[in-house]
Amino acid sequence: MDEKDIEIFRSLIQTGNITKSSEKLYTTQSSLTKRIQKMEEELGCQLFIRTKRGVLPTPAAEKILPDFNHIQETLDRIRNYTQSAEGTIAGSLHLGVSVNYARYRLPAVLKHYMEKYPAVDVDVRTDQSTNLYRKLSNNELNIAIVRGEFRWDEGAYLLSEEPVCLVVSRENAHTPLNELPSIQRHSDPAFEESARLWRVEQHIEKSHSSLHINDISTCLAMVKSGIGWAILPEICLDGFDGVRTPLVLQDGTRITRKTYVLYKHDYYELPQVKLFIDEIRKDAEQHFSPMP
Template sequence: MDERDFALLSTLQECNNISHAADRLSLTQSALSKRIKAIERELGCTLLIRTSKGVRFTPEGEVVLEHTARIRHELHDLRSYIDSTHDEVCGSLSAGFSVNYAALRLPKLLAEYHRSYPLVRLDVKTGRSLDLIKQLQTSQLDVAVVRGELPWDGKRYLLAEERVCVARSHELEQVPLGKLTYICHISDSSQSALMQRWLRENGLTDPKSTLNVADLHTCMRLVELGVGWALLPDIILEEFDGAVHPCTFANGEAFMRRMYICCHRETYELPQVNAMIDLIRKGYGA
């Protein structure tokens, strides 16, 4: 077995499907199946079985996954340590960014980082903040920009505070919110709890109608089209053409959503990680 086999098994675990895994690995299903059989012959055991719902790892397969994941992590740490001893900023860097940060700032950040540190091998992922924190916890990421109060015991820097606002089209500005459709977007549990608190304090827990969407951009666009109103952070409203009113809780506290940079204590001193953190903070004047 080699590192390609480690990646192959990890991809199979993530996809839970031979066809999807083959697509991600740029292999044919036949080639992937042959490689699995070769690994099984080498190890002398069956690693997985096919079911109507996809593939499932056998007990022996789960043990192999555990060991190969640990080996991949140790190899990554070894390469990162060796790379950090060079005079130039180089090496590998796995960075994750929340979808909203990615949509607004990521291309410019990556362009500037690549110009400044062309020798760094970048692996960039975007996604929901909760998913990024999980990837950070399992060492799939070195650094991540996330939104909300999520559990993390490594290094964490406050990047920005976003004011949550009521947003609606100008045409609906004078209509009571209770008579309009509430457009709700998916968020993490802590933010959802704050949204429910604000709705409860303002007597809006039983809206006329609701519309649930997956992301902030879709939510904002629907608001612009006059479909209803939404609670949105001001970071997404910079180019919003509509009425915006900052939210405050009953105790006078402003309704805020915070953005953080999170990284591992062990990798913080790596030049490529430190350079990325400095560049992100610079973008916010920190």
């Protein structure tokens, strides 16, 4: 059993799917399956249960996962230290990024970082912030860029704070909101509660014709087409030619959306991690100013 086997094992735990893991690791499904079978023979136990929907880890696999994670982290750390001693910024960077930030802000920062440090193996995973927070806590990520507030006792830096806005098309600018369908999207509980409180204060009734959309781009496209109105963070409104109104509660509290970079202090000691955090902080300082 070698490092490649550990990588395959961890990937299957994450994806639950042989096809997805083989594509991610640039290997064939048959080769991946053979290596798992060989691991099971060496360890003397079944690691995965094959089902029609994918693979499920057995209790034995779940029990050894933390040890495999620790082995992989140790190997990565050894490589990172030896490469740094040679004066090369290399190693791996496991980065988790919220979907909206990845779509609207990350590409320029990542491009600049990869041009400066081409030897770093960058692994980017996009997901909902709550899932990224959990993965960071479980040492599956070096860095997590999350939207919203999370209790975190280690490294944290506020990248930006933006207004949350009511958005409608120009054709619907003067139409009472109760006469239009609301276009809603799933978000974290704190965001949804703030939006709910604002609707209550504005006496906006729950519409029977409301639409529930998962993708923020689809939600915005429906607003642009004049279907209805939505509550969206400003990060996704570049180029929007409709009407946007920042939300303010009756007590004067502005509803905003914050973006943080979170990391563990141990990982910050790795040069490639520290340099990426420095890069993203520099970008934030250049493009975002604190809200008054």
